Amino acid sequence: MNTVYICDLDGTLLGDNAILSSFSKKILHELLHQGLQFTVASARSVVSMQVMLKGLNLRLPVIEFNGAFISDFDSGRHEIINSICPDVVESIYKLILEFGCVPFVSSFNGTEDCVYYKDVINDGMRWYLNECLTSKDRRWRAIEDLTHSFHDQVVCLTVIGHAQQLLELQGAIIQRHGTTVETHLIENQYSPGWYWLTIHDCKATKDQAIRTLLENYGLEANEIVVFGDQINDIKMFKIAARAIAVANADAELKRYATLVIGSNTEDSVVKYIHQDWSNRCALKSHFNIR
Template sequence: MNTLYVSDLDGTLLGDNAIISSFSKKILYELLNEGLQFTVASARSVVSMQVILKGLNLRLPIIEFNGAFISDLDSGRHEIINSICPSIVESIYKLILEFGCIPFVSTFNGTEDCVYYKDVINDGMHWHINDRLTSKDRRLRAVEDLTLSFSDRVVCLTAIDRAQQLLELQGAIIERHETSVETHLMENQYSPGWYWLTIHDRKATKGQAIRSLVENYGLQESEIVVFGDQINDIKMFKIANHAIAVANADAELKRYATLLIGSNTEDSVVKYIHQDWSNRYAFKSDFDIG
């Protein structure tokens, strides 16, 4: 049986510096050339993933924005788009403002990806803007009226604030739109103390995106092995044959894991893939010879 490996990025495949180590990149490069079926599923955008994964020949599409997009890594072309219903976007936007937050609005305008923003009102938002400017992110759009972005296909609303504020906002959104959207609340590990609340369409999950990959790319006979560290990985853990959590993973995610491995700072994901791939390949070779 073939195997499909899917890894989260931040806190899982990447080290604490948000970079894939030279060791992991080298091993992945070699295994991909041998035919490894591997891709990534992340809350990140394809723009930032192109920088991180440069040099790796991923033949399968990547899963970005927690499943809002399934995209070709090299070109950035979106093969599947799960956008939020316009009326729900407007309703959630009003709620975000009522809680004293101002969101970043991530969209696809039919030609290119955009991230619209208006006022930057706290240090957590400043960190995000500076990080994107440092990366020369071409998606950024400063606007006077964020509602102008709603004419695009909105795939994510992101509010950045302290935990308690966003927890209350998340509760209000779930109370009103629980059956229509997916929400994730997590601390930005690169800017401690500041939390991100992301809101996506209900179909935008890593689990659903992996199912789409399996169906659209002839992988129905493949065993699914996934790696993660945060609660936004739970749905892909639920659909996998083997759900592997790194040592630094959230306690809630570990409840769904079939195996725990070392931390993200120890190249644990790639070491596991290398060993597992070697075992499977050796077994297949022996079987063929016999």
């Protein structure tokens, strides 16, 4: 049986500086050249992934925005778009304002990806905006009225604030739209103390995206091995033959892991894949399997 490896990025494949180490990049490059079936499933956008993973030949599509997009890595073209219903977007936007927050709106306008913003009301939002503008992320658009962005296919509303405020907002959203949306509340590891609440369509989950990817590429019979560190990885852990958490993973995620390896700062994911791939190649060679 062949294996498909699917990995989260931040806190898992990437180091604490959000960079793929030269060691991991070198090994992945070699294994991909040998035929390794590998891709990533992340809350990040494909634009960001292209910077982080530059130089890698990812033949399989990437899963971005936690499953809102399934996209070709090189071109950024979206093969699948799971957008939020416009009526739901408007309803959640009003709730966000009621809680004294302002979202960033991520969308696809039919031609290109966009991230719309208006008021930047706290340091957590300011950090995110500055990071993206510094890296010359071409998606960002300042806009006078955020509701004008709702004409696009909105795939994510991102609200940045303090934990308790966002926990209450998340509860209100779930109470009103629990069956139609997927929400995640996670602390930004690069800007401690600031939490991100992300709201997606209910179909935008890593597990559903993985199933779609495997079906579209005729890989349903393959063994699935996944790697992660946060609670937004739980659903993909549940469907994998092997679900592998890094040592720094959230305790809740570790409950669903079949194995816990070293931390994200030790190149643990790539070392595991390298060893697993080498073992399988040796086994095939021994039995002369073609």
